[in-house]
Amino acid sequence: GAGVSQSPSNKVTEKGKDVELRCDPISGHTALYWYRQSLGQGLEFLIYFQGNSAPDKSGLPSDRFSAERTGGSVSTLTIQRTQQEDSAVYLCASSFGLEKYTQYFGPGTRLTVL
Amino acid sequence: QKEVEQNSGPLSVPEGAIASLNCTYSDRGSQSFFWYRQYSGKSPELIMSIYSNGDKEDGRFTAQLNKASQYVSLLIRDSQPSDSATYLCAVRTGGYQKVTFGTGTKLQVIP
Secondary structure, eight states: OOSOEEEOSEEEEOTTOOEEEEEEOOTTOOEEEEEEEOTTOOEEEEEEEETTEEEEOTTOOSTTEEEEEOTTSOEEEEEOSOOGGGOEEEEEEEESSSTTOOOEEOOOEEEEEO | OOSEEEOOOOEEEETTSOEEEEEEESOTTEEEEEEEEEOTTSOOEEEEEEOSSEEEEETTEEEEEETTTTEEEEEESSOOGGGOEEEEEEEEETTOOOEEEOOOEEEEEEO
């Protein structure tokens, strides 16, 4: 595809349920990032991948959050036992490499936990 | 102290004026600096990146970096109503791939 795609675009779930958010980066981009943006807030870094490896998981808010990337392409962010404070827009970005390469953002997944 | 600080605004400027957006950062080891624009309900899009002290110009946009003062700014000349958005400052620290974003400054360009 031409850009980063994310699915679903919207997800409404009940407290305590597990959710999976998907990110499909731009073809050829080796780096992939997950961010979270709560209403009226800035972007909160969650995790990044270089290839299939996640060297920095320090941003994950709790052990309920996990992410994986397979084949150096698609990534999945999983939130277990969702809580209301998990409600936010989850943004994925990819870049050709690290350091100075531009991050291109996907449209985001709006997660609402009831 | 926040790692990346921005005035939340809103910053209101009349159409045609220069808008000046400011950002300070705490880590002296920071190497790469970015300005993103985010329209309401949309994803951020990159406007400018800057890596060296001084000014970098691209069309109506000029990014300014002063590493000694740990300060980066974005000037928008001839502001247009379509420039009304939230502008996010982002900083990457050398040796790390994490990019830290400020909370953004909301710019309103009044016709």
